[in-house]
Amino acid sequence: MSFVEYSDCIQDGDVAIVYLGHESMTPVKVKRGAQTQTRYGVIRHSTDLIGQRYGSKVTCSKGGWVYVLHPTPELWTVNLPHRTQILYTTDIATITMMLELKPGSVVCESEPQLLKLHIIVSVSPVFILPVCVCVSGTGSGSLSHAILRTIAPTGHLHTVEFHQQRSEKVLEEFKEHRVDHLVTVRNQDACKDGFGVTGVADAVFLDIPSPWEAVKHAKAAMKKHGGRVCSFSPCIEQVQKTCEAFSDQGFEEINSIEVLLRVHDVRTVYLPLPDFGPDPSVQIQPDSTITPPQNHASIAVKTTIPPRDVQGHTGYLTFATKPRT
Numbered sequence: 263m264s265f266v267e268y269s270d271c272i273q274d275g276d277v278a279i280v281y282l283g284h285e286s287m288t289p290v291k292v293k294r295g296a297q298t299q300t301r302y303g304v305i306r307h308s309t310d311l312i313g314q315r316y317g318s319k320v321t322c323s324k325g326g327w328v329y330v331l332h333p334t335p336e337l338w339t340v341n342l343p344h345r346t347q348i349l350y351t352t353d354i355a356t357i358t359m360m361l362e363l364k365p366g367s368v369v370c371e372s373e374p375q376l377l378k379l380h381i382i383v384s385v386s387p388v389f390i391l392p393v394c395v396c397v398s399g400t401g402s403g404s405l406s407h408a409i410l411r412t413i414a415p416t417g418h419l420h421t422v423e424f425h426q427q428r429s430e431k432v433l434e435e436f437k438e439h440r441v442d443h444l445v446t447v448r449n450q451d452a453c454k455d456g457f458g459v460t461g462v463a464d465a466v467f468l469d470i471p472s473p474w475e476a477v478k479h480a481k482a483a484m485k486k487h488g489g490r491v492c493s494f495s496p497c498i499e500q501v502q503k504t505c506e507a508f509s510d511q512g513f514e515e516i517n518s519i520e521v522l523l524r525v526h527d528v529r530t531v532y533l534p535l536p537d538f539g540p541d542p543s544v545q546i547q548p549d550s551t552i553t554p555p556q557n558h559a560s561i562a563v564k565t566t567i568p569p570r571d572v573q574g575h576t577g578y579l580t581f582a583t584k585p586r587t
């Protein structure tokens with residue numbers, strides 16, 4: 263098992279996701295001889311997990327069952343131990359695309375006004391290039407796992423976290439998830455000391471309280487031929503300062519967007535059938551017994567209703583391009 267490669271069967275040392283229900287999952291470190299307690303009873307790792315196929319239904323000691331899933335960055339995001347606020351998949355998907363991290367050619371266009379998102383995507387045949395990404399701060403590693411899966415097998419992630427225990431814990435997790443060969447974790451202040459690399463990054467991502475202080479270091483870390491940068495901030499005042507810093511440092515195509523998820527409700531609605539009157543092509547005999555049209559006939563139609571208000575502000579994503587120098 264690795265977060266960047268799929269394996270068929272569960273092995274000793276893997277991290278598996280035990281799925282108990284839609285709202286209930288838990289990551290489990292598989293260890294020969296170990297047991298995991300669930301509300302459906304005990305799972306014995308040696309007999310119930312090791313050697314079973316990922317996706318199998320496993321019966322627990324009380325007779326209830328669970329599914330055992332292969333880990334993915336998306337499942338990790340909803341199951342990881344929180345040490346900080348984290349980024350979720352809606353923002354992560356947009357960041358991955360807008361930073362052009364996917365192997366192959368991805369062309370993105372977004373409108374320059376805040377809060378509007380219009381993206382045109384075209385994908386050319388896939389080829390794999392070495393990609394180098396810098397991130398600060400690492401936090402709980404939610405975004406990092408998605409980046410690692412995207413840039414594997416030839417890319418590299420340089421991630422900076424100034425909180426020592428957080429940087430140690432995330433490195434431990436990268437090792438357990440067998441992605442540590444793709445990532446360098448640095449315990450330093452990105453605003454004072456930068457990313458520890460110069461002229462190597464294709465993309466830089468900032469998720470820190472004062473990103474504007476790290477913009478000059480982001481520029482220094484990026485390749486001479488340019489690249490993409492993104493900063494995540496919950497408050498609009500942070501966005502304004504960051505945009506100014508990008509502009510001062512010569513970045514172009516500066517755009518801020520907010521990505522909101524709208525879950526549509528499926529409803530059955532009844533639409534009235536229009537009454538166009540009698541059909542003029544049909545000759546009605548005076549003594550005919552044709553039934554007159556129903557005035558209030560209607561048909562049932564399935565439709566979706568968007569929510570009136572969309573809650574769930576996470577933050578603004580500000581993207582910019584470093585031009586070739």
Ligand SMILES: C[S@@+](CC[C@H](N)C(=O)[O-])C[C@H]1O[C@@H](n2cnc3c(N)ncnc32)[C@H](O)[C@@H]1O
Nearest residue numbers: 346349399401402403404405423424451452470
């Ligand atoms: C909100 S969390 C990042 C969450 C991360 N994007 C994720 O998805 O899990 C912000 C992290 O940045 C770190 N941080 C704040 N300022 C920093 C700085 N100047 N240099 C490095 N790390 C910093 C904090 O310690 C914290 O762990």
